Amino acid sequence: MSILIDEKTRVLVQGITGRDGAFHAQAMKSYGTQVVGGVTPGKGGQSVEGIPVFDSVAEAARATGADASIIFVPAAFATDAMYEAADGGLKLVVCVAEGVPTLDMVRVLEYCRGRGTRVLGPNCPGAISPGKAKVGIMPAASFARGCVGVVSRSGTLTYEIAANTGDFGQSTVIGIGGDPVIGTSFLDCLELFNADPETRAIVLVGEIGGTDEERAADWVKRNCRKPVFGFIAGQTAPPGKRMGHAGAIISGGTGTAPEKIAAFEAAGIEVIYEPQELPGRLAAKL
């Protein structure tokens, strides 16, 4: 098994006639993902890389039986695409765009929650279950099928960590996105990985800001039956430059690297300081 996506996932590409949409539709399809259709309003009836294009998600979902989508439209239009995907009954929507206004995300996530649609992102690379399906923009060659679940707030750092799982490979690799308000959290992914028989170890790739890592650590301590490894980026980042510290007030934390590392250690999560440490540390536990 794997989580979120597999060989049975039927994917729509919203914004398929754009440059990025067309490129990644082709890349996902050639990886083996079931890319069953694309959506660009006004371009229904065309086809891109042999993939039929529809005018709306509702029409595309009816015609193809799609249950997931990935959005390649600019940030200003991305929330509209998310509403449409949820309204069309899709179960998973991946939003790659960077720069979606935070209050728009607040509103659209509330809407999606009410319809049972999971949003992954925004500002994320998507997800890949190696050897089965890729619903994202990651370079496929850097991933291999295996037993380590990776969940990360970053893009390229995710690739770096995944490439360092060595012979163990990955069950599913998920980039949850770097924005303050996102649809799928570390916690959501941890629960899924914990329940997935194919996943034997989990790597959490966090960064400074917010308290998502601390909440994940707390959950690991109480519920997780699998070895968990943690990495935190931004230990040398200057304070105040990137961290939305006001966002952390609610939970009393301030989002610094030492706090997150302390939370990991207190939860029995093995802290990784260099990506290349990972193969040895995995071997010791598996």
Add this chain to the structure above:
Amino acid sequence: MKVHEYQAKEIFEQAGIPVPREVVCATPAECAAAARAIGLPVVIKAQVLVGGRGKAGGVKRVEKQEQVEAAAGQILGMDIKGLRVEKVLVAECADIAKEYYVGIIVDRVGRKPVLMASAAGGVEIEQVARETPEKIVKVEIDPAAGLLGFQGRNVGMALFDGDAKLARSFAGIAARLYRVFASRDCSLIEINPLVRLGDGSLLALDAKVNFDDNALFRHPDNEAMRDRAAEEPKEVEAKEAGLSYIKLEGNVGCVVNGAGLAMATMDLIKRYGGEPANFLDVGGSSSPDKMVTAMRIILSDPNVKAILVNIFGGITRCDDIATGLLAAKKQADIRVPVVARLTGTNAEPARALLEGTDVTPAATMAEAVKKAVELAGGGK
């Protein structure tokens, strides 16, 4: 994006939130005229986009008219945490009975805006949250319904020990605050302190408004409030080129794709005994031009003794990075050594492009960082 207190107060005033009588001034003479119009005593407050101005001597109470120009002269031009004070606010001295805190932010965990208030005003809310979290009253706001009247009144009742009249006037301020927060796409809006005056009325003595950078595209009124003088010129140049750059104090310059990998690269430089000179994310899609700009920005920092290029190609193509690197070398005489680790999309053609040049190749991130730190002379 942060705005100055005087700009936040303008927004408050338009929204009907009570603010003190005050005037923004750029010279001691203007301050004197403002003080005469307002009436003594007055408070002169430095307008800078960092906290801690009070401790730095940027806020002065002045009792006599003849002291205004001298006091203003001390604050104007002052350096507060690297920022020069160009403007001050000359404000009436309020008859303060008690100070409170009120603010709205988006709670990342609950994914909703939250109204927060505390009877411990005048103190940084972060400190209150750390030391006496029970003193903070919070209420979650439904983004579809907005801040409801009863929610504001309930927070007010908690804040003013059951005084219904004060609670109602607080609810009015809270409602206006949320209207600004939602209509102008704020990431933070704060009144600290909100003061209760001797006559029982409420007044926003200070104001803080941060706008969501992601929403600036639909708010020219927000963008118009940007203070370009307060921004690091190189960071602005980088932003205009689609790069994200932050200058640091070390000597190993870095060019990385992706913010997370960029931070991880900085961390590794430090771990191997070096000091990063900057944070630089070349962004998702690469073009050789971006790389040329990145190199120019990094090389304009005289501290840089070596440059580390760490690219994990996804959307970013390694050959674009290599082409840009070579173009940068052609355009400028680069005297510092460059170490490049290029992996992922189109790594092979990139390596071929760099072969035979003086760019030092590295196979892994660790190897690249080690080499760059060594070439920079071990950090310091």
